Amino acid sequence: MAWANQDKTAIVGIGATDYYVRGQSYPRTVYDMACEAILKACEDAGISIKQIDGFAYYSGAGAGYTGKLDSGTFMEMLGMPHISYSATLTSGGGGSVGSIGLATAGLMNEDCTYCVSLMTLQQLPGARLGTVFGKMSTDPENSFLQPSGLVGPGHLMSVLARRHMHLYGTTQDAFGEVAMATRANTWNRPKAVRKKALTKEEYDASPMLADPLRRLDFCLETDGAVAVITTTSDRAKDCRQKPAYVHAAAHGGRREWGRAFTWYGMPDPYFASSGHEFTANRVWDQSGLTAKDIDVALLYDHFTPMVLMQLEDYGFCERGEGNDYVLSGKLRYDAATGKGVNGGTPVNTHGGNLNEAYIIGMTHVVEAVEQVRGNAISQVKDCEFALATGGPASLPVSSLILRSA
C-alpha cells in the first residue's frame, strides 16, 4: 500500500564544505564546518536561516563518533529565532538517509516547516573512526568482542565478507570491482579525494589489512560537513531549486541483524548480508517499486563487500549472486549514454565513501538530490528514482527513495 506521506515532503537545499583528508580540516571546528554547510543549504533552497525551525539528526546527534551536535548551540550560533522540532535517530551511520524520514515525521506532524539533517566530522588524532571501537573503554558488552582484537570497523566487516565468500563463492575480485567501478566516477569531481583511475593491479597490490579486506576495500577517512533541508512539498514549490520528492523512507531492521558486527549472533543468511532486507522491503512496499525501477543507487559504501551485499538485499540481484552481478560490470556508469552498463543500475555515481568523501553517508543524499534534479556531475539520463541507503551498521539501517519533480 502506498505510503500516506509519499511525495508530501521534498529535499530543497543541499550544502557541503570542502572535503578534507582526515585531520586536515584543522584548525576549523566541527561547528564551523556544520554552520557553513547549513548556510549553503539555505542559500541553495533560497530561504533564510531564520526560517529553519527543525533538526532531524542521526547517529545519536553525533559529530563523527566522538562529538555531539546540539540544536540550542546551532540556534545561538546561527541566529535561528526558534525551533519546534529536535530529534535524532539512534545508533550510528546506518541512520544517515533515515534522517530524511525523521524530518518528514516532524514536517507531517506540523512540528516544523524547514528541517535540517546534517553530519559534520573532524578526525583529529584520537578521534579516528578507523580505530574507534578499539579505543572505547572496556564495558561489559564489548568485553565479549574487544579481546578478540577486532578493533576497527574493517576488522569487523571482514568477518561478514569471509562468510559471504564461504557461502556463495564470492571473490575478492568482486570487492575490487566495487572499488574500481566507483572510482571511475570521480575523475571529474573537484572535491573528490581519490580521483585517479584505479587498476586491478593497484587494487591487488593494496595492503591486506583484515584478510579478506585490503586497504582499498576500506572507505576514506575524511573531514567535512554536509547539510540538507527538507520541507513540505507545498513549501518546496516556492524554493529556488526543483524539489527532490521524498517518495519512500524507512529505518529499522530485524532482530536477526540487531547489533550486527558488534554482536555476531546473526543466523544465516543474515550474517552474510547487509542487514538491509527489512528496510528495503519497506520502501518497496511504500512505493510499489522494485530494484528494476531505480535509475541510480547511492549505496552506503564504508567497505566494498557491503555494497555487494546491499545489491542482494535490495534485489538488484538474487542472494548469493552479488559476485557475478558486480563482475559483469553492472555497477558502472556509462558517461556516453548516461545509463548503466550491461543492464545494471549505476551505483555511487559520486564515487561514494570509498572515493569522494566519507561524511558518514550524507554525500549519498546530496548525490541522490542532484540526480533527481538533473544536475549531477555524472548525470544519469532521465533519472526519476534515486535510491540512497545508510548502513550496514547496528540498527537502525535506513533506505530512502527520492523522485524527480
Place this chain on the structure above:
Amino acid sequence: MSEAIKYGPAKLLPGDQLHITASADTEPFWEAAREQRLTACQCADCGHFRMPPTPVCPECSSFRKAWPTLPGTGTVFSFAICNRNPVTGEPYVYVPVVVDLDGAPGARLISNVTGCDADDVEIGMKVSVEWTPINEGWILPNFRKV
C-alpha cells in the same frame, strides 16, 4: 587474482594487553571462566541460549538464568586474519574467530584461534577452548584447532 599471502602461525593476542569488565548480567560467565569452565547464558525456563549474557530471555521473557558447563568445543563460523598487534602496531598474526559453541545452539563466542597457521583456518574447523590469563586476574576463553 593476486598472489596468496603466507601468514604462518596464528598467535593469540598477549593476555597482558587484554581487559574485560563484568556486570551482574555477565559476571557468572567470567567467574566460570576463571575456573576454566566454559558456560553460556541459558534461560532456566525455556532453555534458550543467548550470548553475550543479557537480563531477559528474548524467547520467553524469563529473568531466570542457568549457566551449564559446556563441552568446551565448537566450530568456526567465520573469521578474519589480522597482521598487526592492535596495541603496539607491530607485525603480529592473529585470527579473530566467531565460534558456534557445542552444547549451546545459537550461542557464539568471539576470540582468537591458535594451534595452526593462520593460512589453514577454515570455516567449519573444529576447535576446543584454550584458557588465556588476562589482566586483573580474569581468564579469557580462546580456541585451539582440534
